[in-house]
Amino acid sequence: MPDVAVPPSADEQRLYDRVAGHVARLIEQGTLRPGDRIPSVRRMRGQMSVSLSTVTHAYRLLESRGLIEARPKSGYFVRDAAIRVPLPPKASRSNIRPLRVNVARLSRRLQDVLASPEVVKLGAAVPDIELFPTQRLNRLFSQMLRRFPDLGHRYDVPLGYPPLRKEIARRMIDAGAEVAPADIVTTSGASEAVYLALHAALQPGDTVAVESPTYFGILDKLETLGLKAIEVASDPQTGVDVDAIERLAEEKRIQAAVIIANFNNPLGCRMPDAAKRRLVEIMSQHQLPLIEDDIFGELHFDSGVRPNALKAFDRDGIVLYCCSFSKTISPGMRVGWCAPGIYLESFLQAKIALNPAVSIAMQSAVAKYLEIGGFDLHLRRLRRTLQDRARQMAYSVHQHFPEETRATAPQGGQVLWLELPRGFDSVQLFEEAAERNISVAPGVLFSPGDRFRNFVRLNCAIQASDRVEQAIIELGRLAKRQLAT
Structure with missing residues (x-):
C-alpha cells in the first residue's frame, strides 16, 4: 500500500507551534537578525526539550511564512524579508550647470577623524582586516x-x-x-x-x-x-x-x-x-x-x-x-x-x-x-559576509534611526546610503559623532553642488560588535535630537 501522510496530533501541533513561535519572537525582537544562523535542529531539540521531528516541522513552518531559509550544508538562516528595513531613497535629479568642485577640505577632515585608532570607522569604505x-x-x-x-x-x-x-x-x-x-x-x-x-x-x-x-x-x-x-x-x-x-x-x-x-x-x-x-x-x-x-x-x-x-x-x-x-x-x-x-x-x-x-x-x-x-573561494566567502553585514546594518538603522529614515538595499559593495528628512544636517551629525569617536561620511561630500546634506553614508563592511551597535544607537539618538530641535 502507498504511504499515507498522517496529520499531526493536537499535541504535536502545539509543540512545533511553540518552537516556531519562540524563533519568530527572537526574530521580531532583533535577537536574530537578517543573515543570522538560527540554532541547528539538534541544538533546538535540546533547548526546547522536544523531538527532532518537532523542530523540523517548526522550521518548515517558519520557511513557509518567509521568516527563515535553508542553505545547503549550512543550516537555517533568518531571511532578509523577515525583517522590516527602511524604504529606499528617492532617485536624484540632474543639474546640468557645470560646477567647480570644492570638497577637499571636508574630505581631509574626514580622513583626520578616521586616522584615530579609537574611532568606530563607519565613515570609511574599507572592510576589517580579518576579512x-x-x-x-x-x-x-x-x-x-x-x-x-x-x-x-x-x-x-x-x-x-x-x-x-x-x-x-x-x-x-x-x-x-x-x-x-x-x-x-x-x-x-x-x-x-x-x-x-x-x-x-x-x-x-x-x-x-x-x-x-x-x-x-x-x-x-x-x-x-x-x-x-x-x-x-x-x-x-x-x-x-x-x-x-x-x-x-x-x-x-x-x-x-x-x-x-x-x-x-x-x-x-x-x-x-x-x-x-x-x-x-x-x-x-x-x-x-x-x-x-x-x-x-x-x-x-x-x-x-x-x-x-x-x-x-x-x-x-x-x-x-x-x-x-x-x-x-x-x-x-x-x-x-x-x-x-x-x-x-x-x-x-x-x-x-x-x-x-x-x-x-x-x-x-x-x-x-x-x-x-x-x-574565487575567498571572494565567495567575502561576498556572503558583506551581504550579511549590509542586512544587519540596515536593520540596526531601522531600529535606532528616526522613523522617516530611508536606506539603500545595495546589490554589492560595502556601503549603505541613508536619506533623512529634509532639514537634517549631516555635517552637524558628522562633527557631533566625531566628538564621540564615531565617524560617518556626510552626504555633501558626494556632490559638487552641495546636495545630499540630509544624507549619510555608512560603512557596512565593519564587523558587527557591541561597540558598533552602540555607535549606531548613538548616531540614531543624535539624529533624533537634531530633528526635534
Missing part, C-alpha cells in the same frame, strides 16, 4: 623575497610586473572584457589609476559628467586637476540616467564621464547591461573618454556571475578601466591597474611623471596568489 587573506599573502610575500632577494629593492617597468598583468587580463575575462596584458598598466591602487586616467584624457577646465551622488574621492581628483563637474541623475537600483548623458554629449556640454557602473559608491546600485552598452556607444559615437571605476565589481551579492564592466562593451578603446585589489585582497598593498584603451601612451606618460613604478614585491605576491588559486 582579507593576510596570512597567505604574508607567506607568499616572504617566499618571493627569499627566492628573489632583490625583488623589493629595484624599480619596475612603467607598464608593471608582467606576471601580474597576465593574471589581471585573465580576471578581466570574467568582467566580459578582452584585454591583453600589454594593454594593462599597474598603479598604486585604483585611486591613482583614476587620477592618471583623468590627467591623460582631459585638460584643465574641461567638464566631466558624474553620477549624483558619486564617490567623493572622484570629486577630490576633479578639484585637484581643475576640472568641472555636471551631476547626472541616478537611480538607487539602476544607476545613472543614460538619456541625460546622451543629451549632454549631443549638446557638447561634457568632455568625458566618470562612472561607477557596478555598485556605485554610495548607492550600491548596478547598471543593467543594456544601459552599459548604450552608454559606451554614446560616448564612442561622440569620441568622448569614459572613465570606469570598477573597484567593487567583484563584490556582487547575488549568486550569479560577476557583472560585466563597461569595458566589456568597448569596441573603440574609449573606456579607461580602473580597478584594484584594495577591496578584495589587501588595501595596504596598494596594487591597482588601468586598461586605458586608446589613451595608453598619454596614461603612461602621466604615470612616469607622477609615480613611474609600483612595488614589484607587492605585485609579485598578488600575482602568485592569483596564480595558485583560492581567490
Whole structure:
C-alpha cells in the first residue's frame, strides 16, 4: 500500500507551534537578525526539550511564512524579508550647470577623524582586516623575497610586473572584457589609476559628467586637476540616467564621464547591461573618454556571475578601466591597474611623471596568489559576509534611526546610503559623532553642488560588535535630537 501522510496530533501541533513561535519572537525582537544562523535542529531539540521531528516541522513552518531559509550544508538562516528595513531613497535629479568642485577640505577632515585608532570607522569604505587573506599573502610575500632577494629593492617597468598583468587580463575575462596584458598598466591602487586616467584624457577646465551622488574621492581628483563637474541623475537600483548623458554629449556640454557602473559608491546600485552598452556607444559615437571605476565589481551579492564592466562593451578603446585589489585582497598593498584603451601612451606618460613604478614585491605576491588559486573561494566567502553585514546594518538603522529614515538595499559593495528628512544636517551629525569617536561620511561630500546634506553614508563592511551597535544607537539618538530641535 502507498504511504499515507498522517496529520499531526493536537499535541504535536502545539509543540512545533511553540518552537516556531519562540524563533519568530527572537526574530521580531532583533535577537536574530537578517543573515543570522538560527540554532541547528539538534541544538533546538535540546533547548526546547522536544523531538527532532518537532523542530523540523517548526522550521518548515517558519520557511513557509518567509521568516527563515535553508542553505545547503549550512543550516537555517533568518531571511532578509523577515525583517522590516527602511524604504529606499528617492532617485536624484540632474543639474546640468557645470560646477567647480570644492570638497577637499571636508574630505581631509574626514580622513583626520578616521586616522584615530579609537574611532568606530563607519565613515570609511574599507572592510576589517580579518576579512582579507593576510596570512597567505604574508607567506607568499616572504617566499618571493627569499627566492628573489632583490625583488623589493629595484624599480619596475612603467607598464608593471608582467606576471601580474597576465593574471589581471585573465580576471578581466570574467568582467566580459578582452584585454591583453600589454594593454594593462599597474598603479598604486585604483585611486591613482583614476587620477592618471583623468590627467591623460582631459585638460584643465574641461567638464566631466558624474553620477549624483558619486564617490567623493572622484570629486577630490576633479578639484585637484581643475576640472568641472555636471551631476547626472541616478537611480538607487539602476544607476545613472543614460538619456541625460546622451543629451549632454549631443549638446557638447561634457568632455568625458566618470562612472561607477557596478555598485556605485554610495548607492550600491548596478547598471543593467543594456544601459552599459548604450552608454559606451554614446560616448564612442561622440569620441568622448569614459572613465570606469570598477573597484567593487567583484563584490556582487547575488549568486550569479560577476557583472560585466563597461569595458566589456568597448569596441573603440574609449573606456579607461580602473580597478584594484584594495577591496578584495589587501588595501595596504596598494596594487591597482588601468586598461586605458586608446589613451595608453598619454596614461603612461602621466604615470612616469607622477609615480613611474609600483612595488614589484607587492605585485609579485598578488600575482602568485592569483596564480595558485583560492581567490574565487575567498571572494565567495567575502561576498556572503558583506551581504550579511549590509542586512544587519540596515536593520540596526531601522531600529535606532528616526522613523522617516530611508536606506539603500545595495546589490554589492560595502556601503549603505541613508536619506533623512529634509532639514537634517549631516555635517552637524558628522562633527557631533566625531566628538564621540564615531565617524560617518556626510552626504555633501558626494556632490559638487552641495546636495545630499540630509544624507549619510555608512560603512557596512565593519564587523558587527557591541561597540558598533552602540555607535549606531548613538548616531540614531543624535539624529533624533537634531530633528526635534
